[in-house]
Amino acid sequence: MYSKKNKNTSEKEKIIGVAKQLFAKKGFAATSMRDIAAAMKMSISTTYYYFKDKENLLFTILNDSGTKTLERITSVKGDSGDPAEVLKRMITMHIVLMRTNALGAKIFVEDTHNLSDDHWKIIYKQHRKIYEAYIQQLKEVQRAGMLTSKVLPITAFAILGMINWVYRWYQEDGQLTLEEIARELTQIISQGILKPENE
Amino acid sequence: MYSKKNKNTSEKEKIIGVAKQLFAKKGFAATSMRDIAAAMKMSISTTYYYFKDKENLLFTILNDSGTKTLERITSVKGDSGDPAEVLKRMITMHIVLMRTNALGAKIFVEDTHNLSDDHWKIIYKQHRKIYEAYIQQLKEVQRAGMLTSKVLPITAFAILGMINWVYRWYQEDGQLTLEEIARELTQIISQGILKPENE
Numbered sequence: 001m002y003s004k005k006n007k008n009t010s011e012k013e014k015i016i017g018v019a020k021q022l023f024a025k026k027g028f029a030a031t032s033m034r035d036i037a038a039a040m041k042m043s044i045s046t047t048y049y050y051f052k053d054k055e056n057l058l059f060t061i062l063n064d065s066g067t068k069t070l071e072r073i074t075s076v077k078g079d080s081g082d083p084a085e086v087l088k089r090m091i092t093m094h095i096v097l098m099r100t101n102a103l104g105a106k107i108f109v110e111d112t113h114n115l116s117d118d119h120w121k122i123i124y125k126q127h128r129k130i131y132e133a134y135i136q137q138l139k140e141v142q143r144a145g146m147l148t149s150k151v152l153p154i155t156a157f158a159i160l161g162m163i164n165w166v167y168r169w170y171q172e173d174g175q176l177t178l179e180e181i182a183r184e185l186t187q188i189i190s191q192g193i194l195k196p197e198n199e
Numbered sequence: 200m201y202s203k204k205n206k207n208t209s210e211k212e213k214i215i216g217v218a219k220q221l222f223a224k225k226g227f228a229a230t231s232m233r234d235i236a237a238a239m240k241m242s243i244s245t246t247y248y249y250f251k252d253k254e255n256l257l258f259t260i261l262n263d264s265g266t267k268t269l270e271r272i273t274s275v276k277g278d279s280g281d282p283a284e285v286l287k288r289m290i291t292m293h294i295v296l297m298r299t300n301a302l303g304a305k306i307f308v309e310d311t312h313n314l315s316d317d318h319w320k321i322i323y324k325q326h327r328k329i330y331e332a333y334i335q336q337l338k339e340v341q342r343a344g345m346l347t348s349k350v351l352p353i354t355a356f357a358i359l360g361m362i363n364w365v366y367r368w369y370q371e372d373g374q375l376t377l378e379e380i381a382r383e384l385t386q387i388i389s390q391g392i393l394k395p396e397n398e
Contacts, residue, residue: 026312030228109308109309110308113225113309114229149383149387150383151375151379154379154380154387157368158384158387161360161361161362161364161367162360162364164360165359166356168360169356176350184350185353188391188392189387
């Protein structure tokens with residue numbers, strides 16, 4: 001049965017998808033609501049019906065991307081009693097997420113500074129939670145005597161830096177699959193921070 | 200003795216410095232030539248005397264930053280016969296460069312997409328040379344039988360990702376000095392990709 005609500009949801013989702021493509025390609029500042037409406041073949045007023053302005057669209061994209069990332073990496077936490085294994089699974093999960101979230105990752109890195117102060121605070125808190133999830137897991141690894149790296153914040157940012165850079169060089173049609181990339185990066189970081197028997 | 204040339208050089212350098220501050224703070228798109236002139240307390244036409252447009256300023260900033268990075272990391276190459284040691288020095292040098300180049304690093308990550316196609320090609324080639332410098336060094340390490348990581352491009356991008364993320368979390372007035380950060384990150388990556396005796 002046709003419902004107005006479903007139509008709205010799917011139109012809204014489509015606008016988000018188109019905005020994501022355009023922001024990732026041209027950057028937030030160079031993209032106008034007019035560009036988004038034109039790519040959707042809808043009127044600009046319909047676009048404004050769903051989103052008050054372009055900044056609200058940016059916030060929605062970043063909020064979705066951050067929420068998904070946080071959900072995924074914390075979802076593996078319950079899996080196993082071995083903290084080093086859980087850490088490795090978090091990293092692998094975070095990298096493989098690039099399959100569906102490469103555009104979100106790019107926009108997070110390159111366009112977060114375009115958010116309003118209020119929205120920035122929300123996105124900052126969300127990414128702070130992602131950081132904290134890694135810190136907590138690193139603490140568990142440390143408590144189990146499996147960690148060799150000394151400074152937890154630097155260790156967490158080393159992990160995040162490696163992961164957040166993937167969108168910049170990974171090519172969907174390239175020689176390396178995302179699974180190979182995830183395996184190799186997880187191996188490098190594991191060997192880099194864990195005692196040999198736990199790599 | 201006063202010379203017009205020196206005055207021009209220093210005024211030009213000052214414009215670059217101010218533009219760097221503003222681009223890093225507000226982003227390239229949100230900064231106008233008018234903002235730059237106002238911060239310099241000079242007329243907008245004087246600003247245009249030195250730079251044809253804002254994009255040329257962005258290119259100059261990115262080109263300086265990339266040139267300096269390439270010079271520094273390749274300068275350590277002649278230092279020692281031990282390829283693993285040279286690699287570690289490249290990484291440390293690259294991170295410590297953040298002391299004078301944090302704004303350049305931020306603008307490279309967040310604003311490169313605002314370059315014209317011709318300028319983008321030049322900056323892309325430059326960063327390709329930085330990447331190739333790491334690949335060459337990794338090959339030497341591999342030939343010496345000291346490398347554990349298998350896929351050189353992934354290894355190089357793991358290094359670059361860790362380094363290029365530092366601008367995002369390093370705080371000049373924070374608890375960790377840049378030297379501590381460089382030491383710990385170099386240690387993590389060395390342990391992550393080298394055989395134990397070469398870490």
